[in-house]
Amino acid sequence: MTSHVLDLAGAGIGPFNLSIAAQLDSIPAVKAQFFDSRPAFSWHPGMMLPGAEMQTSFLKDLVTGTNPTSPWSFLAYLVRHKRFYQFLNAEYEAVPRQEFADYLGWVARNLPSLSFGKTVRRMDKVDGALALDVDGECVVARNLAVGVGKKPSLPTWAEDLPKSMIFHNSEAAHRLGGVKARRVAVIGGGQSGAELVDALLDLKSVDSVLWISRRPNFEPLDATPFTNELFTPGYMDCFHGLTEDLRITHTRRQLLASDGISASTLKKLYRRLYERRLERGGAGDDGIQLRPFRDVTAGRRQGQTIELTMRNGFDESIETVEVDLIVAATGYRFELPTFLQPHAQRIDYNTLGEPVLNQDFSLAWDGPAENKIFVLNAGRHSHGIAEPQMSLAAWRSAVIVNALLGHDHFDLQLLEPLVHWQGQHGDPVPAARLGQAAE
The missing domain is CATH 3.50.50.60 (FAD/NAD(P)-binding domain)
Known part of the structure; x- marks a missing residue:
């Protein structure tokens, strides 16, 4: 001891x-x-x-x-x-x-x-x-x-796929150098997914990159000033005092404030795609497919390939595609x-x-x-x-x-917020003093 x-x-x-x-x-x-x-x-x-x-x-x-x-x-x-x-x-x-x-x-x-x-x-x-x-x-x-x-999180349908055919983006820097697959699917429409697509486009062994996202488009991080108020102590203090159902609703609505793609990354990728088409004279396969608004519902191994089944949220159609490797930018749990x-x-x-x-x-x-x-x-x-x-x-x-x-070593008192989140009528949502647990 x-x-x-x-x-x-x-x-x-x-x-x-x-x-x-x-x-x-x-x-x-x-x-x-x-x-x-x-x-x-x-x-x-x-x-x-x-x-x-x-x-x-x-x-x-x-x-x-x-x-x-x-x-x-x-x-x-x-x-x-x-x-x-x-x-x-x-x-x-x-x-x-x-x-x-x-x-x-x-x-x-x-x-x-x-x-x-x-x-x-x-x-x-x-x-x-x-x-x-x-x-x-x-x-x-x-x-x-x-x-x-x-812990890295993989979709339920991916649990039975061999590790040689799928890996999480948390392994990307260690695994990408050894990729030999011709057709690679990246699943995930956040910053990590975008960075993976950018890296895969540099690999000579990869002929085709398929980028799949459940989001309606490949959407930018909202880093504008009033959205950034969500990342202040005053907002966090108010947020904690809400009921659980309201907190869950707000976090889902604020997805792009925390998990969008940076504007510089989107611009870089778009220019890369433009230049690839320019190099090919604007015709033929440019080696990348962008498929937003798709929810992958199944992934089945078919010999040396994987058949992905997707529901298209844009027109409600069902699509299937075959790939050789999946890189999952599917978050953490x-x-x-x-x-x-x-x-x-x-x-x-x-x-x-x-x-x-x-x-x-x-x-x-x-x-x-x-x-x-x-x-x-x-x-x-x-x-x-x-x-x-x-x-x-x-x-x-x-x-x-x-x-x-048990005392305020750090001064955490705040100025009056620019944005008033809580209602100004009736009883305010109770908020505990900073640095102490709520009762």
């Missing part, structure tokens, strides 16, 4: 727990340690395709939103690596994803509170604390932050970590089967109130579309730190 009790233990070291660790680095009195089974930090290594860009501002890093003087900001990273002026001169519309990953890795390599190659295997309740089995060592902490991430599964019956869930989170991002469960379990990247339907993204990572970390301390 550890010789002291931690104020916070972290399971998993992705960007969100890394943000908490970076924030706590400025508060030496708080004892925290974070554990990850991987040998070193890595951030979506399978998605580091050439030219891939972030869809959020570089100011929305681990700390800047609430702690701009932290040594762990993206700007501090640029200065430390002597690239500050060149970065400004490059005038990026968006930060290259590879550079942001390098920034995260730099922070992870330099924070002393991170332990890699260590797996949290079990959690038990002990007097006034939580006992974690970390590879046979007992680590005792008053609170826990779970940041193990989500929340899965309760193994060490929490013995406590599954003690956790509150919403109608979608997701854990209910209090306003301070702590789990709603029947355990002791003084032992909080913060769950990160599981609150899309409790806190809004910004919760799974980097946009409010620094703010969320500050909320969690304030909750740990």
Whole structure:
């Protein structure tokens, strides 16, 4: 057993727990340690395709939103690596994803509170604390932050297909170099799907790329100013106070605010398609088929090929097509970590089967109130579309730190919002004070 009790233990070291660790680095009195089974930090290594860009501002890093003087900001990273002026001169519309990953890795390599190659295997309740089995060592902490991430999600019809004929976009950087298939289908109309199509067009082994999306068109990310108000602490605070059915309705309606394709990527792809037709004199097969508004209902193996059946939402027709390989840009799903599964019956869930989170991002469960379990990247339907993204990572970390301390170490008071989301007549929707759990 550890010789002291931690104020916070972290399971998993992705960007969100890394943000908490970076924030706590400025508060030496708080004892925290974070554990990850991987040998070193890595951030979506399978998605580091050439030219891939972030869809959020570089100011929305681990700390800047609430702690701009932290040594762990993206700007501090640029200065430390002597690239500050060149970065400004490059005038990026968006930060290259590879550079942001390098920034995260730099922070992870330099924070002393991170332990890699260590797996949290079990959690038990002990007097006034939580006992974690970390590879046979007992680590005792008053609170826990779970940041193990989500699991790649494949359609139900794809479950029986061999892995040689389908892979998730999270593996793309590792798998694309070995693709020998002539006809490849990309399923998914978000940013990841667009980046995959762009990468496949560079492969000489691929003769035809079929891009399938359930969305009515290949639609752009809505990053306009008033839509970006959805990615502010004030909106998230209001959103959490809504009823569950309203929260689910709003997140579905706001899809393009969080999962559209960046305008630069759409423009690049369209120009590539235009140039391919120009090269072929405007006639013949240009090697790509765009099929939006299609819902794939079945995928059956036919020898060395896969027959896809699709329902066309535009004219209600049924289509079939044969391909040799599928790349699925079909998102991720929340899965309760193994060490929490013995406590599954003690956790509150919403109608979608997701854990209910209090306003301070702590789990709603029947355990002791003084032992909080913060769950990160599981609150899309409790806190809004910004919760799974980097946009409010620094703010969320500050909320969690304030909750740990029991007082406002970080000043999270907000100006009057530009947009009034809540009704101005009758009783307002109750909202808990920032940094504390809703009752």
